[in-house]
Amino acid sequence: GESVxxxxxxxxxxxxxxxxxxxxxxxxxxDYFIWYKQESGKGPQFIIDIRSNMDKRQGxxxxxxxxxxxxxxxxxxxxxxxxxSAVYFCAENSGGSNYKLTFGxxxxxTVNP
Amino acid sequence: DADVTxxxxxxxxxxxxxxxxxxSQTKGHDRMYWYRQDPGLGLRLIYYSFDVKDINKGxxxxxxxxxxxxxxxxxxxxxxxxxxxxxLYFCATSDQSAGMENIQYFGAGTRLSVL
Numbered sequence: 001g002e003s004v005x006x007x008x009x010x011x012x013x014x015x016x017x018x019x020x021x022x023x024x025x026x027x028x029x030x031d032y033f034i035w036y037k038q039e040s041g042k043g044p045q046f047i048i049d050i051r052s053n054m055d056k057r058q059g060x061x062x063x064x065x066x067x068x069x070x071x072x073x074x075x076x077x078x079x080x081x082x083x084x085s086a087v088y089f090c091a092e093n094s095g096g097s098n099y100k101l102t103f104g105x106x107x108x109x110t111v112n113p
Numbered sequence: 114d115a116d117v118t119x120x121x122x123x124x125x126x127x128x129x130x131x132x133x134x135x136x137s138q139t140k141g142h143d144r145m146y147w148y149r150q151d152p153g154l155g156l157r158l159i160y161y162s163f164d165v166k167d168i169n170k171g172x173x174x175x176x177x178x179x180x181x182x183x184x185x186x187x188x189x190x191x192x193x194x195x196x197x198x199x200x201l202y203f204c205a206t207s208d209q210s211a212g213m214e215n216i217q218y219f220g221a222g223t224r225l226s227v228l
Contacts, residue, residue: 032215034216034217041221042222043117043219045219049216051214101217103155103156104155
């Protein structure tokens with residue numbers, strides 16, 4: 001079956017640095033992608049999304065890049081803050097009418113003061 | 114998300130017991146989901162419902178059942194709990210009218226331990 005995976009399970013950065021979290025997907029039919037943030041003891045929280053007809057989308061301090069040629073998705077966090085420490089998941093909607101999401105395993109981001 | 118409420122937040126039960134996890138939402142969404150989260154495995158879909166009375170199996174439905182008697186409520190049952198069902202369980206909702214943008218909104222989770 002199709003799967004969503006992450007290149008790095010953990011990422012440690014210094015406060016103020018930029019963070020880049022990567023995600024590889026294998027289903028070429030996927031047409032929509034979401035990044036979620038999960039803090040300890042909480043449920044996943046929506047950060048940003050992108051359709052497959054786009055290659056970049058920006059939010060507040062976050063940017064998602066989509067490279068359909070190599071089936072790669074990344075989340076960039078600018079000026080990383082201690083409050084950004086969490087597990088980050090990518091998720092894909094593999095197309096069709098079901099609109100179910102397939103989630104990656106997650107990357108733990110740790111921000112050092 | 115406070116609009117998606119899960120009860121209880123924590124539950125300890127014994128092998129063989131029947132338990133029910135509740136989820137209620139005030140977002141007015143028609144779609145609801147139950148996921149299980151285990152360390153290193155990410156979120157796995159147990160069941161989902163696109164409307165009242167609509168029930169669909171996810172990738173790991175064995176040992177679980179669900180009930181969607183009202184738009185705002187979706188309950189997950191373990192008929193006879195076993196230790197490998199120890200996990201963190203999440204309920205989520207999404208809005209069908211959003212079309213492709215299937216953003217799912219999650220509750221805070223229920224931590225279940227089966228002894």
